[in-house]
Amino acid sequence: MSPSSSRRNGRWLGRALTQRRRHPFAAVAILLVVLFACGSAYATLSPSTTSSPTASAAAQTTQIEEGRQLFAIGCASCHGLGGEGQVRDDGTVLGPSLIGVGAASVDFQVGTGRMPMAAPGAQAERKTPSYSEEQTAALAAYVESLAPGPEIPDDAMLDTNAEGVDVARGGLLFRTNCAQCHNTTGQGGALTYGQEAPNLTGVDPKHIYEAMLTGPQAMPVFNDETLDPVDKRDIIAYLESVENEPDPGGLGIGRAGPVSEGLWAWLVGIGGLIAFAAWIVTRSASARRSS
Structure with missing residues (x-):
């Protein structure tokens, strides 16, 4: 092809492209192509998230409904069908209102076997739970749906091996806020009106956290304004360290500190002497009489 013919073909192609660019629908066509390409790329590369919230909401609804059914069977006789509580005509409280107590309170009471109670008493004792973990979670979700309240702590709040955990600080906080009832090593102690501060040895860290957060029975509430999550985690770390400590003397003597050690010294030591x-003296007197 000669140079002149190439120039003519180039001029012809340029005029054709110019005419097409001047077409009234050219800009619209280009815009549609660009939008289609962007939409296809986004749909292909972005993760699918449209079904997850729907599935999560459906699962939560199912869990709350399961909790409502369990509540109606095992809890409503004392706490009312709507968790509003029940009081007898003579003023005796059959069951307090659960509206606003939150999921943490339910998880603690049911997860430690304190609820449901066989009969009203001075204090609900820890025992083997009547419900499985899944049923306990369903009951907690239902009560949480009645009104918001303290939530169940997550794993990060309970990780006593995390960086920054201070066992010594936890011991100071425990002795300042808890030792008056639970003893300096968490062994528990007697309270008034037939109640007692329970032994904290072997208690699930989650339940210790929930107890501080919700203040069950005679225990005061240590909310996040009183003891923040870091404080609570340090206290749990201290209790774990005490529980794992050996007993150099061979006997822990209840780990009640100087009281039990002094009692042991008086009864066994001085008493033995x-x-x-x-x-x-008796042996000497017998010897003199025989002589």
Whole structure:
């Protein structure tokens, strides 16, 4: 092809493209092509998230409904069908209102076997739970749906091996806020009106956290304004460290501190010496009589 013919073909192609660009629908066509390409790329590359919230909401609704059915069977006789509580005509409280207590309170009471109670008493004792973990979670979800309240702590709040956990600080906080009832090592102690501060040895860290957060029975509420999540985690770390400590003397003596150690010294130590002295005197008197 000669240079002149190439120039003519180029001029012809340029005029054709110019005419097409001047077409009234050219801009619209280009815009549609660009939008289609962007939409296809987004649909292909972006993760699918449209079904997840719907599935999650459906699962939550199912869990709440399961909790409502369990509540109607095992809890409504005392707490009312709507969790509003029940009071007898003489003023006796059969069951307090659960509206606003939150999922953490239900998880603690049901997860430790304190609820449901066989009969009203001075204090609900810890026992083998009547419900499985899934049923407990369903009951907690239902009560949480009645009104918002303290939530169940997540794993990060309970990780006592995380960076920044201070066992010594946790011990100071425990002795300041908890030792008056639970003893300095969490062994528990007697309270008034037939109640007691329970032994914290072997208690699930989640339940210790929930107890501080909700204040069950005679226990005061240590909300996040009183003891923040870091404080609560340090206290749990301290209790775990005490539980894992060996007993160098061979006997823990309840780990009640100087009280039990002094009692042991008086009863066994000095008491033994007195008994031995009395035996010597008796033996001497018997020897003189026989002579």
